[in-house]
Amino acid sequence: MTKKRYVALARVSSREQEREGFSLEVQEETLERYAKQHGGTIVKLFRIAETATKPEERRTFKEFLAYVKKNAGELTGLLFMKVDRAIRNLFDYVELERLESEYGLEVVYVTQPTENTPAGRMLRRTLANMASFYTEQQSVDVRSGLERRVQTGLFPNKAPYGYRNVRIDSRSLVEIDADDSPKVCRIHDLYAYEGHTLDSLIDALRAEGIEYTAACPEFTRSKVYAILRDRSYLGEVRFRGQWYPGTHEPIIDRPTWDRVQVLLGEKVYRTHEFTYGCELIKCGHCGRPITGERKTKRTEKGPRDYVYYRCADYNADGHPRVRVREKDLDRQVLALFDRIRIKEEKVRDWFLQVLRASVRQGQQANQDHIADLNRQLTSLRQQQDRLLNLRLLDEINESTFAAKGTELRDRIARLSLEVEGCDRDRSEQGAAAEKVFELSQTLTEKWFSADVSAKRQLLDIVCLNFSLDGATLSAALRKPFDILAEGLSVSYSRGDWI
Numbered sequence: 001m002t003k004k005r006y007v008a009l010a011r012v013s014s015r016e017q018e019r020e021g022f023s024l025e026v027q028e029e030t031l032e033r034y035a036k037q038h039g040g041t042i043v044k045l046f047r048i049a050e051t052a053t054k055p056e057e058r059r060t061f062k063e064f065l066a067y068v069k070k071n072a073g074e075l076t077g078l079l080f081m082k083v084d085r086a087i088r089n090l091f092d093y094v095e096l097e098r099l100e101s102e103y104g105l106e107v108v109y110v111t112q113p114t115e116n117t118p119a120g121r122m123l124r125r126t127l128a129n130m131a132s133f134y135t136e137q138q139s140v141d142v143r144s145g146l147e148r149r150v151q152t153g154l155f156p157n158k159a160p161y162g163y164r165n166v167r168i169d170s171r172s173l174v175e176i177d178a179d180d181s182p183k184v185c186r187i188h189d190l191y192a193y194e195g196h197t198l199d200s201l202i203d204a205l206r207a208e209g210i211e212y213t214a215a216c217p218e219f220t221r222s223k224v225y226a227i228l229r230d231r232s233y234l235g236e237v238r239f240r241g242q243w244y245p246g247t248h249e250p251i252i253d254r255p256t257w258d259r260v261q262v263l264l265g266e267k268v269y270r271t272h273e274f275t276y277g278c279e280l281i282k283c284g285h286c287g288r289p290i291t292g293e294r295k296t297k298r299t300e301k302g303p304r305d306y307v308y309y310r311c312a313d314y315n316a317d318g319h320p321r322v323r324v325r326e327k328d329l330d331r332q333v334l335a336l337f338d339r340i341r342i343k344e345e346k347v348r349d350w351f352l353q354v355l356r357a358s359v360r361q362g363q364q365a366n367q368d369h370i371a372d373l374n375r376q377l378t379s380l381r382q383q384q385d386r387l388l389n390l391r392l393l394d395e396i397n398e399s400t401f402a403a404k405g406t407e408l409r410d411r412i413a414r415l416s417l418e419v420e421g422c423d424r425d426r427s428e429q430g431a432a433a434e435k436v437f438e439l440s441q442t443l444t445e446k447w448f449s450a451d452v453s454a455k456r457q458l459l460d461i462v463c464l465n466f467s468l469d470g471a472t473l474s475a476a477l478r479k480p481f482d483i484l485a486e487g488l489s490v491s492y493s494r495g496d497w498i
Contacts, residue, residue, distance in 0.1 A: 004040025004076040006031075006108075009064055011048040011057075011085045024049065027081045034110045040076060061092065068099055077106030083124060084131035093128040150239040153247030160232045161223075162251050174248045181251050183210055187219075187227050188252050192259040198224055221451055228260050262417040275455050276309055276329050276466075283311035284469030285320055292326070309468070324471045332473040333459070334447060339485045340462075340477075366422055373419045380412050 010027035024047055035042050046064045048057050068078065078099065080086035086109065087093045100107045106116075112127060114120035146156040155174050159165050162184040164177040183205075190196050190204055198221050211217035227233075234257055235250035236243045274292030281290035291312045296303050307326035313319055342348045387408065391401040450458065459466075464476040477485055 008079040009046045072103040082112045083127035281466040284467045288313045
């Protein structure tokens with residue numbers, strides 16, 4: 001007799017099911033015993049482990065279906081422990097029924113045997129409905145549980161850096177991490193009171209020997225920015241994009257937090273932003289912005305992410321269907337930077353002087369704004385003096401004096417912080433401009449070590465705009481980078497030394 005050939009799938013999705021006897025090992029033993037008792041063997045076994053994410057679970061199930069369809073002519077049937085171990089929804093159950101009806105494969109639920117009759121099929125469909133209901137209800141229960149946690153002031157997920165999750169009386173709670181919370185405090189203090197930019201703050205942490213974690217000691221700009229913006233340190237809890245009062249102990253006091261937010265201003269930092277996205281580049285064919293997209297491809301070494309760029313009007317009739325890989329754009333940008341490299345030391349010194357002068361000119365609008373803020377501060381301080389005189393002359397009562405005095409002090413504090421924030425921003429601009437110059441001299445090392453935000457800042461300083469014609473990137477350079485890219489010649493010379 002020809003030996004029967006089965007494909008099996010074992011699935012476990014929670015510790016509770018494992019305790020009830022549905023662990024992967026128990027399922028595998030049961031499935032192998034069934035195959036042996038019925039004169040067959042399992043030629044391939046698919047496993048969905050407890051730790052699998054939903055995408056991984058779906059991917060394994062799709063691989064199972066693809067393998068069965070491809071090898072259906074050589075298979076006898078499919079083995080599962082029970083119906084709810086085979087499927088999670090009615091769509092998956094329909095796929096199994098199609099394998100049975102269209103490919104002639106026997107679908108066997110070992111611990112829930114049914115005959116291939118109308119009554120047997122009805123029973124299986126009832127079990128499938130119950131499995132689907134359980135999955136949907138479990139999702140509702142999880143969401144409801146998360147909402148209840150938030151309403152009681154608890155984190156719905158893993159605690160942020162500076163806190164740690166603990167289990168007390170079977171409840172997941174949060175407490176301050178004695179090792180990491182001082183680092184959070186130090187980051188806020190350095191930025192709020194010691195005049196640091198994000199980059200200089202990172203340098204200060206490094207100089208003080210403060211590490212993010214033992215496995216990842218370096219603080220990046222994105223990590224520091226996230227810590228400075230996270231309201232969890234005020235004792236709040238984030239859920240579905242909103243903040244709610246929490247029961248955990250705050251790490252940062254409100255005055256320090258408010259000061260940090262004013263100094264940070266309204267800047268938006270996106271960790272996962274595309275380097276060449278957000279309308280940085282215009283399409284040379286139609287003028288529409290170039291947008292980025294991330295694709296995942298399966299390779300022998302596992303899934304890998306690739307970033308491509310294309311016109312936002314890519315699918316329009318008659319539009320060139322061109323997609324450019326991010327590494328190809330990187331290569332063209334590196335070539336552009338290579339053109340502005342300066343090899344002569346005298347020329348480098350001159351260029352640095354011109355760059356600093358250019359930055360000072362570009363900061364004029366910022367200085368004008370600071371001057372206007374200082375005029376407002378002077379006016380408010382004069383109002384304070386007049387208010388005090390009115391009180392001394394007993395022309396206003398104590399409560400009015402206190403209320404107006406508090407209002408004026410708050411307005412003066414906010415304007416003072418805004419002035420300091422403008423000064424800090426100007427400092428960052430100057431530092432960034434000099435970093436661009438350094439980049440032109442040590443190109444490869446600095447470009448590849450920069451994060452998305454730093455790369456965008458460098459590109460904005462060097463270039464006025466970009467266009468993409470097919471796969472070719474064209475850039476209009478700012479002064480004096482345009483001179484360097486064209487090559488220093490007699491027409492740009494100043495005296496005998498250039």
